[in-house]
Amino acid sequence: MDNPESYISEPDPARHEIALKTDNVSVYYGDNKALNDTSLSFVRYKITSLIGASGSGKSTFLRSLNRMNDGIADVKGKIMYRGLDLNSSQVDVYEVRRHIGMVFQRPNPFAKSIYNNVAFALTQRKHYKKAELDEIVESSLRQAALWDQVKDDLNKSALELSGGQAQRLVIARALALKPDILLMDEPTSALDPRSTMQVEETMLELKKKYTIIIVTHNMQQAARIGDYTAFFHLGNVVEYDLTRKILLDRK
Numbered sequence: 722m723d724n725p726e727s728y729i730s731e732p733d734p735a736r737h738e739i740a741l742k743t744d745n746v747s748v749y750y751g752d753n754k755a756l757n758d759t760s761l762s763f764v765r766y767k768i769t770s771l772i773g774a775s776g777s778g779k780s781t782f783l784r785s786l787n788r789m790n791d792g793i794a795d796v797k798g799k800i801m802y803r804g805l806d807l808n809s810s811q812v813d814v815y816e817v818r819r820h821i822g823m824v825f826q827r828p829n830p831f832a833k834s835i836y837n838n839v840a841f842a843l844t845q846r847k848h849y850k851k852a853e854l855d856e857i858v859e860s861s862l863r864q865a866a867l868w869d870q871v872k873d874d875l876n877k878s879a880l881e882l883s884g885g886q887a888q889r890l891v892i893a894r895a896l897a898l899k900p901d902i903l904l905m906d907e908p909t910s911a912l913d914p915r916s917t918m919q920v921e922e923t924m925l926e927l928k929k930k931y932t933i934i935i936v937t938h939n940m941q942q943a944a945r946i947g948d949y950t951a952f953f954h955l956g957n958v959v960e961y962d963l964t965r966k967i968l969l970d971r972k
């Protein structure tokens with residue numbers, strides 16, 4: 722896997738706070754090197770889109786950022802977050818995933834009530850008073866733009882929600898852990914256009930408080946919502962800069 726000529730713009734740390742930075746991250750599935758020495762800086766409170774052809778390594782890279790490749794692939798290099806290398810074996814993986822949440826392609830609500838979907842991960846590690854949980858469930862659902870639609874049905878099964886609602890529930894579930902960064906792997910590709918727009922609007926609201934990194938196949942989506950875009954090709958990042966420079970050819 723040769724590293725073709727690449728154009729990687731390094732965001733200026735004097736002007737932008739860097740939320741997460743990878744340093745020569747390579748990923749191997751057995752002998753197959755799926756990602757080659759990827760170094761990218763993600764700017765805080767921005768949406769960065771990862772685009773490129775199928776098999777170019779976008780999801781492999783995204784999953785490495787919060788250790789979702791543990792036990793599946795061998796990840797080399799550093800993933801720097803608040804001065805800590807998240808790729809180190811000493812790091813508590815649960816804590817990594819609490820700070821860096823993940824939303825997948827297919828909405829995957831648990832077969833539980835809407836309320837318990839959001840509260841579940843919280844209650845696994847710590848005891849919360851009912852009032853505290855109620856508050857977190859409400860604020861998470863509000864941020865995911867779902868509260869008004871479900872506030873009278875919190876005990877209803879989450880499996881009865883529409884695709885777009887279920888995806889926003891999964892976003893609320895991730896937000897309940899009070900993450901800093903949200904990773905999204907094609908979060909709208911299983912949704913109809915209307916639900917896609919709702920999730921995109923939610924993402925644009927969320928970036929006021931969270932840093933978002935999204936894998937998308939949809940160039941229009943990257944152009945609509947991505948502040949920055951990284952273009953993957955055969956396991957290499959070949960372009961990375963402001964979206965308007967990469968996709969819209971504007972200065």
Ligand SMILES: Nc1ncnc2c1ncn2[C@@H]1O[C@H](COP(=O)(O)OP(=O)(O)OP(=O)(O)O)[C@@H](O)[C@H]1O
Nearest residue numbers: 750755773774775776777778779780781782793953
């Ligand atoms: N679990 C796995 N085991 C072995 N190889 C894998 C695994 N997941 C991905 N790969 C390989 O790694 C390479 C990159 O795949 P990856 O899914 O990261 O690409 P992608 O750009 O996200 O593609 P897509 O857009 O189709 O999801 C491919 O060659 C793929 O076959």
